Amino acid sequence: MPEIFINYRTNDGEHAATTLDNALRARFGDENVYRASRSIAPGDKFDDHLLGNARSSSVLLALIGDRWxxxxxLGIDGDWVTKEILESYRCHRRVIPVLVGRRTERPARNELPDRLMWLADCQTLRYDHQNDESDLKRIGDSLADLVPALAAADRTAAAPPPEEPTAPAGRDTYRTRLDTNNGVVQIGRTHNVNQNGQGANYVAGDQKGNVSHTFGPASPSRATTDE
Structure with missing residues (x-):
């Protein structure tokens, strides 16, 4: 079932509803957003479909334009905008009024039908086509914060940073490498321990070549410097 139900009135918020539908589906996936004109398939019983999804969605966005x-x-029994809002509210779903346009104001309690007066006390969001990108992001961010399932489905969430690769050895790289019997230990840029056989030699300084020291029971020790 979808997490977001977009409630709107034809000839008032339908263009904003389409824009929100597209943006939220792109961010959270088609399955998480419900808009009647897109979501109801031919032959479906629209009354059961509308109320069932209003009842089960986590959030209902009530789009309020300047003619809403x-x-x-508004407020009468046969009004589907009212029925969807009330069904969501009765089922203790979150109802968020979305003010469409820059000049649309939050409805006052005395302007609303009695059974919708509570809507005046709900915190609102705003969608203005002149601030399209920032308003859509703000609405999406708010929904992701409020609904864990949307946060999990959020396609814009930052991916965890990749593990840093091991830096290659170089003049400014500090590394330690040890082979128990025959290897090299380098400490800092110019501190080297060269080990071969049963002995080791420590050299400090800026060396262009290798300094090696070999100990063994069958041969005398030997030190060489290669430029």
Whole structure:
């Protein structure tokens, strides 16, 4: 079932609904966003479909445009915008009014039908097409913060940083490498212990070549410097 239900009125918030639908599906996946005109398949019983999804979604976005408040059907029994909002509210889902446009104000309690008065007390978000990118991001970020399932599905979440590769040995690389019997230990840029056989030699300084010292029971020790 979808996590986000987009509630809107035709000829008031439908363009904003389409924009939000596209942006939120791109971020959270098609399965997490419900918009009636896209989500109801031919032959489905739209009343059961609408109310069932309003009931089960985690968040209902109630899009409020500049003609939303004065619509004559607002608050009456047969108004689907009202029915979807009330169904979500009765099921203790989060209802977020989204003010569409720069000048749309939050409805006051005395402007709303009695059974929608509580909507005036809900914190709002805003979508203005002139601030399209920032407003869509803010709405998506808010939803991801509120709904764990959306945070898990968020395609814009930062991936964990990759493990840093081991830096190659070089003049400015500090590394230690040890072979128990025959190897090299380098400490810093110019501190080297060269080990071969049963002995070792420590050399400090800026060496262009290798300094080696070999000990063995069958041959005398030998020190060489290669330029």
């Amino acid at each position: 408040l004065g619509h004559p059907r």
